[in-house]
Amino acid sequence: MRLIVARCSIDYTGRLTTHLPEAVRLLMIKADGGVAVWHDGGSSVKPQNWMTPPTVIEEGDGQIVVRKLAGVTEDRLEIGIVEVLSDVTHDMGEAAALEKDGVERDLQEALAAAPAWCGEGFRLVRREWPTDIGPVDLMCRDHQDGWTAVEIKRVATIDAVEQLTRYLERIRRDPAMEFCAGVLAAQVIKPQARVLAEARGIACVEVDLDVVRGDREPELTLFA
Amino acid sequence: MKLSTTSSELLGQLQTASRVASTRSAVQALSGVQFQATADLVELRATDMEVGLRIPLAAEVEREGTAVLPARLLLDVARQLPSGSLTLELRPAEQDVEIICGPAKFHLRTLRTEDFPPLPEPGGDQIVHLPARAFTETIAKVARSASRDETRPILTGILVSASGTELRMVATDSYRLSVKETRLEVPVEAGFEANVPARALQELERIVASGAEAETIEIGVRANQVVFRAGDVVLSSRLIDGQFPNYRQLLPETYEHELNVAGDELVGVVRRISLMAQKNAPLRLSFTEGELTISAQTPDVGEASEPLPVPFTGEPFEIGFNPDFLRDGLESVESGDVVLKLISPLRPGLIEAGDGSGFLYLIMPIRLNV
Numbered sequence: 373m374r375l376i377v378a379r380c381s382i383d384y385t386g387r388l389t390t391h392l393p394e395a396v397r398l399l400m401i402k403a404d405g406g407v408a409v410w411h412d413g414g415s416s417v418k419p420q421n422w423m424t425p426p427t428v429i430e431e432g433d434g435q436i437v438v439r440k441l442a443g444v445t446e447d448r449l450e451i452g453i454v455e456v457l458s459d460v461t462h463d464m465g466e467a468a469a470l471e472k473d474g475v476e477r478d479l480q481e482a483l484a485a486a487p488a489w490c491g492e493g494f495r496l497v498r499r500e501w502p503t504d505i506g507p508v509d510l511m512c513r514d515h516q517d518g519w520t521a522v523e524i525k526r527v528a529t530i531d532a533v534e535q536l537t538r539y540l541e542r543i544r545r546d547p548a549m550e551f552c553a554g555v556l557a558a559q560v561i562k563p564q565a566r567v568l569a570e571a572r573g574i575a576c577v578e579v580d581l582d583v584v585r586g587d588r589e590p591e592l593t594l595f596a
Numbered sequence: 597m598k599l600s601t602t603s604s605e606l607l608g609q610l611q612t613a614s615r616v617a618s619t620r621s622a623v624q625a626l627s628g629v630q631f632q633a634t635a636d637l638v639e640l641r642a643t644d645m646e647v648g649l650r651i652p653l654a655a656e657v658e659r660e661g662t663a664v665l666p667a668r669l670l671l672d673v674a675r676q677l678p679s680g681s682l683t684l685e686l687r688p689a690e691q692d693v694e695i696i697c698g699p700a701k702f703h704l705r706t707l708r709t710e711d712f713p714p715l716p717e718p719g720g721d722q723i724v725h726l727p728a729r730a731f732t733e734t735i736a737k738v739a740r741s742a743s744r745d746e747t748r749p750i751l752t753g754i755l756v757s758a759s760g761t762e763l764r765m766v767a768t769d770s771y772r773l774s775v776k777e778t779r780l781e782v783p784v785e786a787g788f789e790a791n792v793p794a795r796a797l798q799e800l801e802r803i804v805a806s807g808a809e810a811e812t813i814e815i816g817v818r819a820n821q822v823v824f825r826a827g828d829v830v831l832s833s834r835l836i837d838g839q840f841p842n843y844r845q846l847l848p849e850t851y852e853h854e855l856n857v858a859g860d861e862l863v864g865v866v867r868r869i870s871l872m873a874q875k876n877a878p879l880r881l882s883f884t885e886g887e888l889t890i891s892a893q894t895p896d897v898g899e900a901s902e903p904l905p906v907p908f909t910g911e912p913f914e915i916g917f918n919p920d921f922l923r924d925g926l927e928s929v930e931s932g933d934v935v936l937k938l939i940s941p942l943r944p945g946l947i948e949a950g951d952g953s954g955f956l957y958l959i960m961p962i963r964l965n966v
Binding site: 592593594 | 746747768770771772773841846942944958960961962963
């Protein structure tokens with residue numbers, strides 16, 4: 373990663389034409405060819421100008437030209453350098469991928485490990501239980517040994533209810549599972565989804581991932 | 597339809613009716629207020645399909661008829677009208693209503709009258725008459741404990757029951773529970789129990805408090821509906837289906853500590869110290885021999901504490917509460933002594949009116965992280 377702080381002016385030609393008059397800017401040139409031009413103001417997350425890789429970067433006397441083919445035309449960033457205030461290059465090494473927590477998969481893992489949060493006495497039979505229209509997240513047995521399909525969402529909307537309804541319709545075609553019940557488990561269940569689910573005999577369970585994982589104690593309540 | 601009234605009369609009644617009109621229905625007429633003018637009565641009607649309200653408007657009727665006007669807009673117009681008499685006339689050809697008040701003239705497009713549902717007449721399978729004041733005071737005691745979480749509709753209601761000489765209301769949001777038992781001077785004719793949306797009862801309370809001339813409230817309970825009549829005002833509401841929590845099971849049989857505390861003093865301390873319990877921070881109650889110290893702390897904001905003499909004996913202990921919930925309970929007692937009954941830091945505490953007026957407030961603590 374090369375970071376240049378320079379007094380410069382910049383002309384872009386391509387899909388449109390722009391001109392940045394002379395000022396002090398940070399030029400960020402990534403090893404993959406990506407170029408971003410920053411100034412100390414404006415949008416906090418969006419550069420003033422940028423070019424995504426792959427690019428060709430040509431550096432001459434007082435000028436850096438970044439070119440990129442865009443179909444039959446060419447995007448071109450001409451940076452006229454008046455004064456270089458700083459020019460450093462850092463080896464950034466291998467970057468670890470962004471780790472997201474609290475996504476649907478995390479919830480599924482946590483509930484698979486503790487299915488009782490989905491219903492009294494629930495035991496996990498299988499994760500990703502296959503049906504001919506796609507897998508249902510968890511297949512469990514309840515405290516009376518009845519089959520229960522659990523669909524897990526971070527935010528459950530009416531679409532989630534429709535999805536579970538479709539799975540149940542397929543699952544119940546098997547005579548051994550014709551009484552399979554459905555549970556919609558989510559961190560947030562929209563009121564409309566709850567109404568529709570309950571009208572279709574599908575139970576709704578709101579779960580808190582931190583509580584399911586045991587990272588946080590549940591709030592004390594007078595009753596469940 | 598053509599009628600004459602005054603701008604202040606229209607505004608007064610509209611302010612009440614428009615609160616009931618729907619704000620988010622797909623049926624446009626439900627966002628309106630219906631004027632129904634007959635020879636001897638003008639009534640404003642509004643409903644969101646859960647709660648319905650019929651409220652009289654003092655007016656002279658020149659021509660009978662019905663019109664539905666957008667409630668919010670009409671209220672805004674009524675607020676700006678000069679004081680004095682006004683006429684309100686339906687112009688079917690123009691599909692609007694002409695309002696003339698002094699030099700001001702408005703033409704408001706009407707909403708579809710045929711989309712506005714009929715509202716229930718008073719009466720029902722069981723009719724009970726209860727003193728209006730006792731009824732609304734009981735509502736005021738418990739309503740704050742009803743849940744606002746629409747995902748648990750049963751808890752958004754107040755369980756109202758009356759039998760013999762007892763009126764009882766119960767509300768809970770699972771974090772606290774309010775029970776108020778009110779003794780009636782005259783036994784009710786027929787007992788009933790119904791889970792009524794708290795919103796409907798709070799509206800009824802407001803209507804009675806704002807001067808509906810009613811000594812008694814007539815309550816008609818039907819299969820899935822309840823109709824209240826207070827004077828000339830009729831408020832109807834659907835009932836909430838489902839099993840209300842068995843509140844008696846929730847009330848502990850015994851407590852470790854029972855303390856009589858001056859209610860006003862305690863409420864004052866709780867109100868003050870709560871100012872420093874922000875961002876879900878608990879209010880901390882530390883009991884030591886003869887003293888209760890209430891404290892709160894919010895990182896980056898500040899902290900506060902204040903001691904209070906209480907007749908506490910035994911091992912010191914600390915318990916945390918949601919400041920708003922604790923304040924609600926103490927304020928509901930209103931005056932005189934309160935009795936605090938506690939078991940342990942993770943068991944519910946009970947706030948009771950010291951005068952034996954039949955008010956109970958059970959509140960779940962919050963875990964304290966040391």
